[in-house]
Amino acid sequence: MKLYGYWRSSAAYRVRIALQLKGIDCQQVTVNLLKGEQGAAAYLAVNPAGLIPALELDDGRYLSQSTAIIQWLDSEHPQPPLLPDDAFDRAQVLSCVYTVACEIHPLNNIGILNYLKSELGADKAQTLAWMTAWFKRGFASLEASISAAPYCFGDRVTMADIFLVPMAYNALRFDYDLGSLHPKVMAVYEACNTLPAFGDARPENQPDAVPPSY
Amino acid sequence: MKLYGYWRSSAAYRVRIALQLKGIDCQQVTVNLLKGEQGAAAYLAVNPAGLIPALELDDGRYLSQSTAIIQWLDSEHPQPPLLPDDAFDRAQVLSCVYTVACEIHPLNNIGILNYLKSELGADKAQTLAWMTAWFKRGFASLEASISAAPYCFGDRVTMADIFLVPMAYNALRFDYDLGSLHPKVMAVYEACNTLPAFGDARPENQPDAVPPSY
Incomplete structure (x- = not known):
């Protein structure tokens, strides 16, 4: 593959x-x-x-x-397995997945940010306010859904964690105050990152990663 | 329920x-x-x-x-069933589902359009250009994925059709030229709307619908 x-x-x-x-x-x-x-x-x-x-x-x-x-x-x-067997539990996990995939990521990716700048003349502060608005809305929703530890739904990693981590990584990259605003989301992010699978997948550990000085 | x-x-x-x-x-x-x-x-x-x-x-x-x-x-x-049994076919249907749910709908809903107007000062023409850009990108992707008739994946309705129809309905409401630009999408939309389930679900057939003069 x-x-x-x-x-x-x-x-x-x-x-x-x-x-x-x-x-x-x-x-x-x-x-x-x-x-x-x-x-x-x-x-x-x-x-x-x-x-x-x-x-x-x-x-x-x-x-x-x-x-x-x-x-x-x-x-x-x-x-x-990345999803629970029980249909209701599975829907709860997928609801978190779609919160990231439909409520945050589509709005805050590079293509959209470029459009805001080039077509609507958004300056840096406006772009940051835009990103912050959707980070806040989406992460608040995730925060309300997390009732377990160390991962979103307890001691097994699910698709919810797989979607949360890259979005949290992005938010932190833009200095979004994730830890203060959404402590449960931050705790899940940190717990996941102690697992080798999440560490190996991090952007800076990829062969095409460009050093920060770029 | x-x-x-x-x-x-x-x-x-x-x-x-x-x-x-x-x-x-x-x-x-x-x-x-x-x-x-x-x-x-x-x-x-x-x-x-x-x-x-x-x-x-x-x-x-x-x-x-x-x-x-x-x-x-x-x-x-x-x-x-709303999804095919075969794993690859199922992924193809879900790919269309997510094209609507992650590439069009999050950008063109009322909350986002309100934000563009109030926070970024977008006028009517700019808002329409924004909507058109994401309609075009998403529907072009759906158009490339449809290889069957009368529905997205042949003679059985799938989740792809369930997501296509409301998005097409919205695009038409904003006078997006769906039929000329994406004829296969339009054909699926029309085929679905001959089915009672799709007709009964249409916005104007809901008890809380407000007449057009509103």
Whole structure:
């Protein structure tokens, strides 16, 4: 299998965590978002939507959308399971997944921030206020959903943790005060990061990572 | 069961379609978005995130996030199934679901449009250009994924159709030229709307619908 992604892509980061948790070997192919490679013909043949990540299966077929990819991985490689067996519990986990995937990430990714700047003339302060608004709304919702420890739903890692961590990583990168505002979210983030699977998936540990001085 | 929603909410519309397809009786409770009822204490007790829809189960527990609700309905009321059995096919359907739920809807809902106007001073033309940009990106991606007829994945309705229809309805409401730009999406929209389940779920057929003159 090949994962088309980028070290700093939050959606690719989710898939990397899932692959690591499952112990699946997967070649990483860099699609450099800063160079616009996601819109180049070579990548559009992989994913016509021009979005990363995409997964190339061993039989040459492709899958797109990180959430669909992770659910596919979970059904094809069921150990360890990323969702609970009970239907209600599963829906609770997925509700957290969609809080990140539908309420925060779509609004705060690089494509949208570029649009705000170029088309609506948003300055730095306005862009930061925009990001903060959706971080606050989404993380507050997650905070209200977390009733267990060390992970979102107790002592087993679920898809909720896989989605929380990359979003928290992004928020911290933009100096969002996650620890004060949403202490349970921060505690889950820290607990996950003690696990090798989450450490190996971190952006700065990817082969295409660029040092901070860049 | 009770569905907390609003006639014009695209996310509630999805759940209504799923309920109708499954033949499930469900009481509808209106949360009037124009009056800000989603932020009132009464509703925050149902869903602390202040977002609709939410589903109240017969045992008094609540579920939020339309995608999680529909997946729960599909596991508790498996007939007719909303996802294919084959893992790859299922991932393809979910990829379309997430294209709507993560690439279009989060950007073009009323809360975001209000923010653009009040915080970034976007005028009508800029707001329309914003909506058009994400309609175009998302529907183009769906168009590339549809290879069958009459529905997205052939002769069985799937979750992809349940998500496509409310988004297409919204786009048409804003005079987006769906038929010319994405003819396959438009054909699926029209085919779905010949089915009673989709007709019954349409915004204008809800008890809380307000006539166009409003």
